[in-house]
Amino acid sequence: MTEMTEEIKKTKKGKLERNRIWMSWTFVLIPTLFIITFYFYPMIQAFWISLHTGTGVNLDFTGLDNYRRLFNDQAFITAVTNTFIFFIFQIPLMIILALFFSVLLNQKTLHFKGIFRTLVFLPAITSLVAYSLIFRYLFSNDGVVNQALMFMNLIDAPIFWLGDPFWAKVLIIIAITWRWTGYNMIFYLSALQNIDPGIYEAARIDGASAVQQFFRITIPMLRPVILFTSITSTIGTLQLFDEPMNLTGGGPGNATTTISQYIYNLSFEYTPNFGYAAAVSYSIVVFVLILSAIQFRVGRERK
Amino acid sequence: MFSKKHLFLSASAVLLLAACGNGDDETGDTGDTGEETTEETSGDMNELTVWTWDPNFNVRALEMAEERYQEENPDFSLNIVENSQEDVVQRLNTSLSSGVDTGLPQIVFIEDYRAPSFLNSYDDAFYPLGDYYNTDEFADYKVAAGTVDGNVYNVPFDTGVTGLYARTDYLEEAGYSLEDLEDITWDEYIEIGKDVYDQTGIKWITNDHGDLGLMRIMLQSSGVWWTEDDGTTPYIADNEALKMAFEDYKEMVEADIMNVHNEWDQFIQTFNNGDVVTVPTGNWISASIMQAEDQSGNWGIAPIPRQDMEGSVNASNLGGSSIYVLQGEGQEAAAEFLAATFGSDVEFYQELVTEINALGAYEPAMEGEAYEQESEFYGGQQIFQDLSEWTQEIPEVEFGQRTYEIQDILAVALQDYLNGADLDEVLQNAQEQAESNM
Amino acid sequence: MKNEKRMKRIATYVFLILVSFIFFFPFYFLIVSITNPSIDITRGDLLPGSHLIENFRTMIETTPIGLSIWNSALVSVGQTIISIFVSSLAGYGFEVHPSRGKEVVYNIILLSMMIPFAALMVPLFRLFGTISGIVPALGIDTLFGVVLPYVSTAFLVFFFRQNTKMFPKELIEAGRIDGLSELGIFVKIFIPTMKTTYAAAGIVTFMNSWNNYLWPLIVLQSPSNYTVPLVISAMGSGYTIDYGSVMIAIFITTIPTAVIFFVLQKYFVQGMVGSIK
Secondary structure, X not given: OHHHHHHHHHHOOOHHHHHHHHHHHHHHHHHHHHHHHHHHHHHHHHHHHOOEEOOOOOOEXXXXXXXXXXXXXXXXXXXXXXXXXXXXXXXXHHHXXXXXXXXXXXXXXOOOHHXXXXXXXXXXXOOHHHHHHHHHHHOOOOOHHHHHHHHOOOOOOXXXXXXXXXXXXXHHHHHHHHHHHHHHHHHHHHHHOOOOHHHHHHHHHOOOOHHHHHHHHHHHHHHXXXXXXXXXXXXXXXXXXXXXXXXHOOOOOOOOOOHHHHHHHHHHHOOOOHHHHHHHHHXXXXXXXXXXXXXXXXXXXXX | XXXXXXXXXXXXXXXXXXXXXXHHHHHHHHHHHHHHHHHHHHHHOOEEEEEEOOOXXXXXXXXXXXXXXXXXXXXXXXXXXXXXXXXXXXXXHHHHHHOOOOOOOOEEEEEOOOHHHHHHHOOOOEOOOOOOOOHHHEOHHHHHHOEEOOEEOEEEOEOOXXXXXXXXXXXXXXXXXXHHHOOOEHHHHHHHHHHHHHHHOOEOEEEOOOOOHHHHHHHHHOOOOOEOOOOOOEOOOOOHHHHHHHHHHHHHHHOOOEEXXXXXXXXXXXXXOOOEOEEEEEHHXXXXXXXXXXXXXXXXXXXXXXXXXXXXXXXXXXXXXXXXEEOOOOHXXXXXHXXXXXXXXXXXXXXXXXXXXXXXXXXXXXXXXXXXXXXXXXXXXXXXXXXXXXXXXXXXXXXXXXXXXXXXXXXHHHHHHHOOOOHHHHHHHHXXXXXXXX | XXXXXXXXXXXXXXXXXXXXXXXXXXXXXXXXXXXXXXHHHHOOOOOOOOOHHHHHHHHHHHOOHHHHHHHHHHHHHHHHXXXXXXXXXXXXXHHHOOOHHHHHHHHHHHHOOOOOHHHHHHHHHHHHHHHHHHOHHHOOOOHHHHHHHHOOOHHHHHHHHHHHOOOOOHHHHHHHHXXXXXXXXXXXXXXXXXHHHHHHHHHHHHHHHHHOOHHXXXXXXXXXXXXXXXXXXXXXXXXXXXXXXXXXXXXXXXXHHHHHHHHHHHHOOOOHHHHHO
């Protein structure tokens, strides 16, 4: 694509092409102006705030002190560790599940497709209030889940889902997967339509099995969208807030506290320290930058 | 060619925005007129805006106050803006710290634990109210929560006076009565609990390990907090009351008399389901307990246990909020309204008790007849009388600016301690961590 | 062979029904809850009760739920239409006419997506304080103010650019040969071809807008301008929460997104691109 444009540039750098370049900049500039005004500019201001320390409006310029403090802040280090544990298990699990469901629910011959799709998507729109109520209830010590597991002889004693540091993390991962799988499925479902069915036909004639088709055609064709979902999910997980806040309150102790929750606490729950909260926010930017750079690289490599 | 296309593009962008504009116009208009009327009246300040939470409690109380005040001031009205408490905190912080005063209310409710943070973080944002009402007539600890450098910034609202809510039928089953729970220490409380649990198999108490409300109750009954009187220096490692609270807590867990719940809804579920014998907490829990109509007559309220140390009393507090006025246009009108209602109206306090079980910290109100009523649900006990008496005994403590911050540090410490770590070490760590955050 | 296929089909349906049950269960609880009094909800009652009308009445009497649904609808529909159009234009532009300069701009856009919104709130509110001073109709406490930061989002620009990578570029050349302008190609070829991408973006944007919480909370101040999540959040706060009316409010306000999803997912039919080609 790039080569093509460059070629055009070289051969007929005429009026027409100049127009195209102009137009393409217009396409891009309107949204860019909005994003710079409403995100990038506040982001720079947030960085400026992160160089200040104090409570509320009583801020003093302290340079990089806030960033230095991060390295010695036990609560921050725990939050980062927790967030990364969620990230490592959460992202692959959810992406694989979402891919699986989208292919399953994309079969031409499947009946009640619309209903099944809606049901899988439903958790994404079920209000947090309702679902945290029911999750806490289902996963309480004598709740339905423990009873079922004990009935199936999978466990001897009830699992202390909300009170045990390990199981509380598991619960959070279950909850996020349950809530966001259907959401990610939408992106794959829509992208699947853009694959030319002829390619599958040709593969079938060559005797490729369904599994082979999935790995040799579906996955490579969906690569741009998989990259999109993995990066947006990375951002979502590194900014994870709703589930720990509503399900476990970050507990037991601080076993499920996330970076975003810590930012919230620093800004509003404790005496407001916006400078330090902004510094913690920028740590998320750094983490996401590193992780997306890796993902972009992996996503491009096999092109 | 280009200019034509360009024109078309910008034209379509304008059209699009305009189209959206039309869509929004209708509410935009109502919004605008709403704003205008606020601005118009804000000249003579007949309508005051209030930010608060809790539709069944704070909002109802305000509506009742508004109605009473209107009898003398027919043009007066309140614009009550309802959000959750977290949301009020968030909006207030965002507005005050950004320096944008558009839309800020005249009156705002703030939880007592959070008040020192706001008062110290935003100088000159709040309007002093000490001259508008007689602060001596209120429980000292309530007024203290809104006082900075000798200036009183709050009008107290509900007291968080605590009681030991107990199931009298379960107690009887184990051979005890409510009197056995009166004027006891936490150690005695635990001993009785073990016995009742042995006999009935029903848990004695329920708690969320992440919510250190029980510790706050214990500390305040002994007149201390987890910060020193300056409101910022951590007071953890050498804090005898805190140490004792941790030990008692662990004993309850190890004796297996404590049910562990998570979050508010499970807390309510536990006692509504009859899964627990006692609930030591703030009096605002009454309404939730009374939801279980089938348990009527089976509940009673004893004074909260005290710590086994000098100076500790059988009275404490948990939660509760006060009312504040923001500096700016309408501050006097707001202060006058609050002074005439929450600050001095004995009859109003009777209504609060009768209508919504809201208990204020206003001493003269106790003489009213509403406080003498006997509650059928609580076995005929004069609960308002009892709770108000305990209110007067609540020790005054300086909540300081770090209540929730240090609570989070202590929640981790508690977890470590429950898992077998040494108490002194755990508290020493917490002390150091709290100091390093200063 | 035929038998095996049949077994496979049955297994698929059994699996799907099982999975649907898991995904549906909390929603089932929500439906049951709207018929129960508060106390039964916190008790975890999983059977329908007879409290539906009372819950409904409490909700209507104590909350401005109707008005908030109207406000949310305006905001969500407006935001969805505008931001999808503007953002897809950019995603298309970045992918179809790439250049070094645009890559720099694109990276800035992506960067802006990485910071938690909580960190932007105070500066953004300050910015809106300024906007309010100049054009009050776009500023604080207006529905425009809710939409403005989302006229274009990095998320959607990114989404459209990634999907444009799957767009058959031959169609652009074909359009040029037919004498279509660049915008003409976008409107007449790109949009119809990428219908399913637009459907997905529509679902997601509508849902995000409908459920958006933090920014409306900060920017809206008059209850008459409140959107749905603000009203529901206020209902669930206090010493004694009436879960019955909270649940019915949640239930009613969940329906629009579910319907939008159900309608738009019909566009997810394989072979769309092929048929246009």
